[in-house]
């Protein structure tokens with residue numbers, strides 16, 4: 001899938017060459033110290049700086065999308081981005097450009113590993129409200145803000161563990177919209193499905209996320225009023 | 229007025245501004261009269277914050293080390 005971000009072009013346009021005085025093939029500076037080598041070093045440095053600042057973001061997005069394959073997905077992303085770095089003309093677009101490449105790398109991995117069929121009971125999920133469940137079960141009897149207390153039991157690893165329990169079909173749009181901040185229509189474009197499909201999967205994904213949060217909290221002893 | 233179930237069903241869409249204007253007005257009307265659904269709305273906002281914050285600026289040290297090594301190897 002082509003990666004399109006403002007400030008880049010798809011075609012492999014040659015970078016603007018610096019005009020340098022023509023030298024003979026055996027110039028005094030030697031074959032490796034010319035402007036080409038200098039430019040390559042600058043380019044490598046700029047790439048390292050860009051990726052370095054974005055690594056945490058890329059890693060956590062990959063964790064949410066492909067779980068334990070996250071490091072491999074980030075490595076794929078670095079290799080692909082490095083190959084195409086000349087296509088990035090506007091440095092400001094760098095972080096968004098990297099994220100798009102990462103998402104494509106994660107999608108390749110999900111396609112190659114279609115483990116999770118769509119076998120979620122619709123009724124079970126559609127009628128579930130985590131808000132009401134918490135109010136009804138009252139897991140923190142001495143609290144006057146039990147809903148917030150419930151959410152505060154969830155650390156980052158817990159949230160990712162819950163996300164991993166969702167089928168790819170629902171997890172991916174949920175992560176793209178609510179973690180990565182893409183609009184629903186941008187998500188539809190990234191996933192190459194109609195907007196209505198994304199909206200339906202988001203709706204169901206959120207419900208499923210609520211349900212799995214409660215299940216996870218029960219199974220992992222998060223409901224004992226801060227006893228962890 | 230729409231029911232609580234109907235209002236709650238579309239709260240996330242309401243927050244995403246992906247409901248149509250007529251639906252939005254119905255949900256607004258409902259929220260102005262229903263404290264419980266306001267609680268649901270507040271909770272939905274917190275749930276979304278939890279998801280949005282689960283990226284985060286830190287990276288486990290071992291992961292950072294391996295990824296940085298890979299980054300330096302690129303030629």
Ligand SMILES: [Zn+2]
Pocket residue numbers: 231232233235258262263264265
């Ligand atoms: Zn209501």
